[in-house]
Each structure stands twice: as structure tokens, then as C-alpha cells.
Amino acid sequence: MVVASRRANLFRWLEIGAGVALAIMIVATWTAFAKTPDETQLLPTRQTSMLLVGTLIPAMALLVLLGRRLALRRAAGSTARMHVRLVFVFSIIAAVPTLLVATFAAILFQSGVDFWFSDSSRGLMDSANNLARGYYEQNQVDVSQETRAMAGDMLYLLRERAADDLANRDFLEDYNYQMQRREINESAILQAFPDGTVNTAVAIGLVEGNQPALAGEKALKKFADGAIEVVQANSMRVEAIIPIDREAGIYLYNARNNESLSFSQWEKATDVVARYQQLTERARALQLRFNLALFFVSLALVGFAVWFALRFADRQVEPLTNLVLAAGKVGAGNFALRIEGRTGADEIGLLNRAFNRMTAQLEAQTDDLMRANRELDERRAFIEAVLESxxxxxxxxxxxxxxxxxxxxxxxxxxxxxxxxxxxxxxxxxxxxxxxxxxxxxxxxxxxxxxxxxxxxxxxxxxxxxxxxxxxxEDITRQLLDQRRAAWSDVARRIAHEIKNPLTPIQLATERLKRRYRTKVGDDAALFDELTSTIVRQVGALRKMVDEFSSFARLPKPVFRDENALDLVRQAVFLQEVAHQDIAFTFDTPEGEVPLSCDRHQFGQAMTNVLKNAVEAVEARAAEEGEGFAGKIAVSIAPGEDVVDICVTDNGVGLPADRDRIAEPYVTTREKGTGLGLAIVTKIVEEHGGEMSFAPAPDGGTQVILRFARTPEEPASEETPA
Structure with a gap:
């Protein structure tokens, strides 16, 4: 199940499900509180409790899942399971009691709300309100009646006792007696003038700040509109103004203040009723606020628990995380690592000390192994260097x-x-x-x-x-070739020594016979001349062959001088071009000079031999194909950094089948060839630090490349046998 949940990414689906459920519950709660237009109507206790619990559960689940995600991120995968378990345990410990307390608080609050906003409570408040309003209105009626009766009495007193002097003592005593008998606290006789102003003629019991004249001016407007009396009340007093003599503009002002206990209690009751009415009008809003407060406080508690769980997990699991990271570094090869955390007597300290001992032993063993490996590497590198060299x-x-x-x-x-x-x-x-x-x-x-x-x-x-x-x-091809060349050189030296000595006497004897006996042979003179000429011609051919043997056997040591390769090649090409005008010679030269250190004579000899072979190959093909054939020989120079390549390309008969042996001594494809020309060229090129190679030309001929070193090494001196 764990593996399947990981593959299906179960927790991501749980997060999505909790988010969707939270959104649905928020919409449902908002709809439940907003669907009834009457704000004084409360939702049932069961419904509000279910809405609160149904919203808290997905919200708390989201907090727990968020804590799990944070735990995974903070643990970086090393101790993620332990982080997640600690966060889960703390979250459950905090979430379940918080959910129960929130549910109990919601039910308790709803029960109290139902009690205080029940019909009986509202009836009680209404009765108290009606009682207070009746007392208030009765007080106003009482003041009005007493003032009306007192106005009649005051009219009599004014006519009998104060017709000329309002300050008459008897009048004032009767006036005070009228106030006490009717429980009037403040009283005044007002005089109204035609201009609308009012003055206070006599006043008894007025408190500071009370101005009956101002109240009289306001009352005159109401009297002008046809009012019989003016009664008004405020938080301080109940006032009544009634005309004593309207024609004379005399009015009686009476006030009963609110300092009595009954009146203050009435005012408080009125205030309580007003406040209760306000609460009743906002009952459902208060219900929603309380549920929101419970919701957010509960989430805050669970969030604090998740935060505390993360901090606690970090503190408790940090040593294990450090140990896991250290083990990874040790696995990567850092055996010098030591744990510097807790090393006390607890389990973590014992584990850290054991880890440090292990890494110390691994470091020592690794040093020994690395030292042995270095020695092995050095030996292996030495053996490989020897093998490669x-x-x-x-x-x-x-x-x-x-x-x-x-x-x-x-x-x-x-x-x-x-x-x-x-x-x-x-x-x-x-x-x-x-x-x-x-x-x-x-x-x-x-x-x-x-x-x-x-x-x-x-x-x-x-x-x-x-x-x-x-x-x-080992490749002994060159060694065999050198041995073969040495053997042929020895043979050539011996043949040249044995043949060259009798050639001169033969030639001299033949020439002497020709001079002495030519006139004596008679009719056979022509035959005699032909025979002696044949002997002399064959002796010359033998002498030429002996010279080639001598050149191959005793090629002198090259004397290197700085030369211009262009001039040397151009001279060799010019000589062949003059001698063979029926062949088209081309010479591709680079710009400037081509410096080369070489033996001028041997370089020219090598170029001449190669060009003569090219000419003979072209003539052989021309003899095969007839007059329509056009012979071509192309010469080019390609100077390099350390070498100079000279390429001779012809359109002759091409390379023979055994072209690998054409540079060996006495290997030739021509009837009259000695097989020493290319062997001499090869020897010259090698002594100049280069090599000679052959390749077929694109049009069927041969391409010969002579590669000369720009600065060849001087050959070691050797004694030439006599």
C-alpha cells in the first residue's frame, strides 16, 4: 500500500481533496448564513456546529499536509520519514482536542444564544421596556397635570399677593409650597414680550446651567401653532411650560429632575432594552463572528502545533540528519570527516563517538591503500611507459x-x-x-x-x-631491406671491381686492332669495322653498368648546404624538357624561395632519375597507344614547416603489380634497366632525412612523392672499403 500510494502520489490527491472540501464548506457556510433576509433569525445549533466541524476538518487536514510538505523539504530526503511522523503525531495531538473543544464551544455558545434570544427572554425584555416606557410617559403626564393645576394657583397668587411686587415674601412662600406639594424641583415664571424674547421673572430651585428662558422661547413657537402646553424630557429632567396668563404673556415653567432612584433605574432599563434590541438585530452576525473566531483560533492552535512539531523535529532529528549527511560524505571518500555535535552520554553522543572512531579507522586504512595504490600506479605507469616506448x-x-x-x-x-x-x-x-x-x-x-x-x-x-x-x-621489413641492400652493395662492389679492370685493356686492344688491321682485311673491312665497333660499344655499356654499380655501392656521404629547392628542381625539369620536347612538362611553384639544406649534386641526381623514369614510362605508353597519345609530366613543390614535398606525376604505363619492390636493387621492369636508379634515389632521400612513396595517378600514370627534411641530420662517417 505504501508503494502504491507513492506511485499514485496519494498525498497530492489528499491535498487537492481537502482544498476542494474546504471550498465547498466555505460556500455552504456562507449560503447558510446569507440565505435568510431576517438578521434576527438564528441558525439551529446542530446546523452551525456541523458547519463549523465540517469546515475545520479539511482546513486542519490542509495544515497537517502542509506541515508534511515542509518537513520533507526541511529534511531534504535524509530523515524525511521521521520528520513526517513527528509532525503527524503533534498535529493529531493538537487537532483532535482542538476540534472537540471547538465543537463543544460551538454547542455551548449556541445553547446560550438560544437561551438569551429565546421568546421568553425577548418577552421579558419587551415587558421591561414597556414598563420603563410607561413609567417615563406617566412621569411626563404627572408633571404636565401638576403644572396645569399649579398654573391656576399661581394666577390667583399673582393677582392677590404679588400684583405689584413678585419679591413679596408671602408670595414666595406660597410659590415654594406649591412646588414642594407637587414634587417640582425647578420652577420659574416667564415673561414673554411681543418681540419674541422671554425673561425669567421669578425662579426657584434652578440648577446651574438650566435656562428656562431658552425653553420658553422654543415653547412660544409651539404655542403660536396652537399648542395648549409644552412637555419635553431629557436625560436630566422632565420639563413642562403652561400659560398662566396668555394675554399678558406670563407662563409657568416646572421641571422635575432625574436624580431620583426610580428614574435612573428606568433609564438603565431603557438602555438595556435598547442594547438587547441591537443584539437581537445582529444576532446572526454575532453567531457568524463567533464561529469564525472559533475556526481561526482552532486553525491557529493546529498551525502552532505544526510549527512546534517542525522545530522539535529539527532539534531532535538534526543530529541524525548530520550523521546521514556525514555518512554520505564518507561514502563519497571524505574519511577525514568528524562529527562535532553532541558527544555526551546519551544515545546520540554514543553514536557520534562510534562514527568518529569508524571514520578514523577508515582514514588510516584508506591512507595505506592509497599509498599502496600509488606504488602500483607508479609501477604500472613505468611498465606502460616502457611498453609504449x-x-x-x-x-x-x-x-x-x-x-x-x-x-x-x-x-x-x-x-x-x-x-x-x-x-x-x-x-x-x-x-x-x-x-x-x-x-x-x-x-x-x-x-x-x-x-x-x-x-x-x-x-x-x-x-x-x-x-x-x-x-x-617486431617489424623487420626495413632490417631485411637494409640487409638486402648491404648484400647487393657488396655484390655490386665486387662485380664492379672484377669487371672494371679488364674493360680498359679490351677497349684499347679492340681500338688497336681496328687501326692496325683495318687496311689489311680487304673485302671484309666493313665487317671488321662492325665487329670492332660492337666490341667498343659493348665495352662502353659494360663500363656504364659498372659505373652504376659503383654509384650504388659507394654513394659518397652528402655534403649539406643551404640551397633553393625551386632552382634545383627547375634545372632538372629544364634538362628533361629540352631533351624530350614531345612531352608536355608543367612545373607548379609556390611564391618565394623554398630553402632546403641538401647535397646539390645528389639532389639533382635523385630528381634526374625520377624524371627519367617518368619519361620512359610516358614513352612506353606512347609506343603502345600510337600517335594520338599526348605525354604529360607534372612537377609540384609543397613546402611544409619541417619538410619539402616534391611530387612528380606522369600519365605513363603506371605502377607494376609488385610495386612494393620497385625501389629494391636490381628490380626493374625495363629490358635494359639495371634496377639501381630508384634504389639510388631511395638511398639519397633517406640520407636527406626523408622518404619516397608511390601512388597511382588519377589518369592511369604514376605519382612519385619525394619528401626531404629541411634540416637533415649529418650521417655518421663510415669507412668506404677499397
């Missing part, structure tokens, strides 16, 4: 013949592309010739193999090794 190819194979190791020389000898690596492949697949030597059971042998256009000769040795064999092979 060796010119011989070395291959290590296992018992199944699979290649385990190859050095650079082996890749260069076995593959056309030296960057290829044959490790993991069968050795018999790569070199069946060498594998054949192993199958025969020998430990050494000579094999030949083709690498592109070259034919290589390899000396192979096979040695047993642990779990396989080690095969070494």
Missing part, C-alpha cells in the same frame, strides 16, 4: 585468446588506423598469421602480413604468462 608490438591474451592489452606499436602494426583498440576481441580474428604460429606450438617465427598497400615482415615470439600468453612481434 618499445618499437616492438606487445599483446597480452588470456587462455581463450582474447586480447587483454596492446601497446601503441602493436596497434600500429596490426591496424590501418592506430587509434583502434583490439582489447576484448579475439587475437585470431585480428592477426590469423601470428595466431597460426601459436597453433603450431612454436615459440617464435617469421610471418608476413598486408597493412594497406604495404607488405610487412614480422619476427614473432610467444611466451607463456599467468592466465594466458604474451606475444611480441
Amino acid at each position: 618499445m618499437t616492438a608490438g606487445i599483446v597480452s591474451i588470456d587462455e581463450d585468446g582474447t586480447i587483454q592489452l596492446m601497446n601503441t606499436s602493436a596497434r600500429a602494426l596490426l591496424f590501418d588506423d592506430a587509434s583502434q583498440d583490439g582489447r576484448g576481441r579475439g587475437f585470431a580474428e585480428i592477426s590469423p598469421q601470428i595466431a597460426g604460429v601459436m597453433e603450431q606450438g612454436g615459440d617464435r617465427g617469421i610471418v608476413t602480413l598486408n597493412r594497406g598497400a604495404d607488405l610487412l615482415t614480422l619476427a614473432v615470439r610467444i611466451a607463456p604468462a599467468t592466465g594466458g600468453k604474451v606475444i611480441t612481434f
Whole structure:
């Protein structure tokens, strides 16, 4: 179930569900409180409690899920489960009691509201309000009646006792007696004038701040409108103004103040009734506010619990988190890491100390291993350097013949592309010739193999090794060629020595016979001349052959001087162009000079031999194809940074089938050739630090490339045998 919930992302769906449920409950609560236009009507206790609980549950669930998400983020995945469990436990501990308390408070509040806003309570308040209003109105009526009766008495007193003097003592005593008998606290006789002003003629019991004249001026307007009496009340007193003698403009002002206990209690009752009426008018709004207060306070408590759980989880789990992170770093190779947190006697301290001891032991062991590995790496690097520096190819194979190791020389000898690596492949697949030597059971042998256009000769040795064999092979093609050249040089030297000595006496004897006996042979003179000329001509041919033998056998050591390669090549081409005008020569030259350190004579000899071979190849093809053939020889120079390449391209008969041997001594394709021309060129080029290569031309001819080093090394001095 846990795995399935993780795959289905259950908590995300729970968050979405809680959010949707919260939105639905908010809409339902708002609709329930706003659907009745009468604000004095309360919602039932059960309905409000269910709305509050139904809104709190998804809201608290969202807070708990948010705390889980924060716990996962703060733990960064290392101790997330423990964070989540602590947050969940604290959230449940806070949420369940908070939900119960909120439900109980809502029910209790609703019960109290139902009691205080019940019909009996409202009736009681209405009765109290009616009683207070009746007392208030009765008080006004009483003051009005007493004032009306007192006005009649005061008219009599004014006529009998105060006709001339209002300050008459007897009048004042009777006036005071009238007030006391009628429970009047303040009284005054007002005189109204035609201009609308009112003066106070006599006043008894007036308190500071009371101005009966102002009340009289206001009352005159009402009397003018036909009022018989004017009665008004405020928070301080109940006032009544009644005419004593309207024609004379005399009015009686009486006031009963509100200092009596009954009147103050009436005022408080009136205020309570008014406040209760206000509460009744806002009963449903207060009900909504209380539920909102419970809702947000409950959420605040759960949120505080989640926050406290996160802080508590961080504090309790932080040592474990640090330990997990440290273990990860140790797993990555940082064995010098030490935990600097709690190292006391509790479980965390014991764990930290054990971890530090473990890392210390790992560090010591790792240092030993690294030291041993460094020694092994140094030895391996030394062995690899030795193997890579060796010119011989070395291959290590296992018992199944699979290649385990190859050095650079082996890749260069076995593959056309030296960057290829044959490790993991069968050795018999790569070199069946060498594998054949192993199958025969020998430990050494000579094999030949083709690498592109070259034919290589390899000396192979096979040695047993642990779990396989080690095969070494070396390219002895050059060595065999040098041995062959040395042998041919020795042969040429001996032939030249043996043949050259009798040639001069033969030629001299033939010429002497021709001079002495030509006149004596008679009719056979023509035959005699032809025979002696043949002998002299053949002796010249033998002498030329001996000179070539001598040149090949005793090619002098080159003397290097700074020359311009363009001039040397141009001279060689010019000589051949003059001698063979039926062949089109082209010379592609770069701009400027091409400096080259070389032996001028040997460089010219090499160029002449190559150009003569090209001319002979073109003439041979011309003889085959007839007059329609046009011979072409193109010469170009390509100077490089360290070398100078000279390319001679012809459209002659092309390369022979065994073109790999055309540079060897005494190998020729012409009937009258000695096979020493290209051998001499090869020797000259090699002594100039270069090489000569052959390739077929695009139009069927031959392309010869002579590569000379710009600064060749001086050859070692050798004694030339006599």
C-alpha cells in the first residue's frame, strides 16, 4: 500500500481533496448564513456546529499536509520519514482536542444564544421596556397635570399677593409650597414680550446651567401653532411650560429632575432594552463572528502545533540528519570527516563517538591503500611507459585468446588506423598469421602480413604468462631491406671491381686492332669495322653498368648546404624538357624561395632519375597507344614547416603489380634497366632525412612523392672499403 500510494502520489490527491472540501464548506457556510433576509433569525445549533466541524476538518487536514510538505523539504530526503511522523503525531495531538473543544464551544455558545434570544427572554425584555416606557410617559403626564393645576394657583397668587411686587415674601412662600406639594424641583415664571424674547421673572430651585428662558422661547413657537402646553424630557429632567396668563404673556415653567432612584433605574432599563434590541438585530452576525473566531483560533492552535512539531523535529532529528549527511560524505571518500555535535552520554553522543572512531579507522586504512595504490600506479605507469616506448608490438591474451592489452606499436602494426583498440576481441580474428604460429606450438617465427598497400615482415615470439600468453612481434621489413641492400652493395662492389679492370685493356686492344688491321682485311673491312665497333660499344655499356654499380655501392656521404629547392628542381625539369620536347612538362611553384639544406649534386641526381623514369614510362605508353597519345609530366613543390614535398606525376604505363619492390636493387621492369636508379634515389632521400612513396595517378600514370627534411641530420662517417 505504501508503494502504491507513492506511485499514485496519494498525498497530492489528499491535498487537492481537502482544498476542494474546504471550498465547498466555505460556500455552504456562507449560503447558510446569507440565505435568510431576517438578521434576527438564528441558525439551529446542530446546523452551525456541523458547519463549523465540517469546515475545520479539511482546513486542519490542509495544515497537517502542509506541515508534511515542509518537513520533507526541511529534511531534504535524509530523515524525511521521521520528520513526517513527528509532525503527524503533534498535529493529531493538537487537532483532535482542538476540534472537540471547538465543537463543544460551538454547542455551548449556541445553547446560550438560544437561551438569551429565546421568546421568553425577548418577552421579558419587551415587558421591561414597556414598563420603563410607561413609567417615563406617566412621569411626563404627572408633571404636565401638576403644572396645569399649579398654573391656576399661581394666577390667583399673582393677582392677590404679588400684583405689584413678585419679591413679596408671602408670595414666595406660597410659590415654594406649591412646588414642594407637587414634587417640582425647578420652577420659574416667564415673561414673554411681543418681540419674541422671554425673561425669567421669578425662579426657584434652578440648577446651574438650566435656562428656562431658552425653553420658553422654543415653547412660544409651539404655542403660536396652537399648542395648549409644552412637555419635553431629557436625560436630566422632565420639563413642562403652561400659560398662566396668555394675554399678558406670563407662563409657568416646572421641571422635575432625574436624580431620583426610580428614574435612573428606568433609564438603565431603557438602555438595556435598547442594547438587547441591537443584539437581537445582529444576532446572526454575532453567531457568524463567533464561529469564525472559533475556526481561526482552532486553525491557529493546529498551525502552532505544526510549527512546534517542525522545530522539535529539527532539534531532535538534526543530529541524525548530520550523521546521514556525514555518512554520505564518507561514502563519497571524505574519511577525514568528524562529527562535532553532541558527544555526551546519551544515545546520540554514543553514536557520534562510534562514527568518529569508524571514520578514523577508515582514514588510516584508506591512507595505506592509497599509498599502496600509488606504488602500483607508479609501477604500472613505468611498465606502460616502457611498453609504449618499445618499437616492438606487445599483446597480452588470456587462455581463450582474447586480447587483454596492446601497446601503441602493436596497434600500429596490426591496424590501418592506430587509434583502434583490439582489447576484448579475439587475437585470431585480428592477426590469423601470428595466431597460426601459436597453433603450431612454436615459440617464435617469421610471418608476413598486408597493412594497406604495404607488405610487412614480422619476427614473432610467444611466451607463456599467468592466465594466458604474451606475444611480441617486431617489424623487420626495413632490417631485411637494409640487409638486402648491404648484400647487393657488396655484390655490386665486387662485380664492379672484377669487371672494371679488364674493360680498359679490351677497349684499347679492340681500338688497336681496328687501326692496325683495318687496311689489311680487304673485302671484309666493313665487317671488321662492325665487329670492332660492337666490341667498343659493348665495352662502353659494360663500363656504364659498372659505373652504376659503383654509384650504388659507394654513394659518397652528402655534403649539406643551404640551397633553393625551386632552382634545383627547375634545372632538372629544364634538362628533361629540352631533351624530350614531345612531352608536355608543367612545373607548379609556390611564391618565394623554398630553402632546403641538401647535397646539390645528389639532389639533382635523385630528381634526374625520377624524371627519367617518368619519361620512359610516358614513352612506353606512347609506343603502345600510337600517335594520338599526348605525354604529360607534372612537377609540384609543397613546402611544409619541417619538410619539402616534391611530387612528380606522369600519365605513363603506371605502377607494376609488385610495386612494393620497385625501389629494391636490381628490380626493374625495363629490358635494359639495371634496377639501381630508384634504389639510388631511395638511398639519397633517406640520407636527406626523408622518404619516397608511390601512388597511382588519377589518369592511369604514376605519382612519385619525394619528401626531404629541411634540416637533415649529418650521417655518421663510415669507412668506404677499397
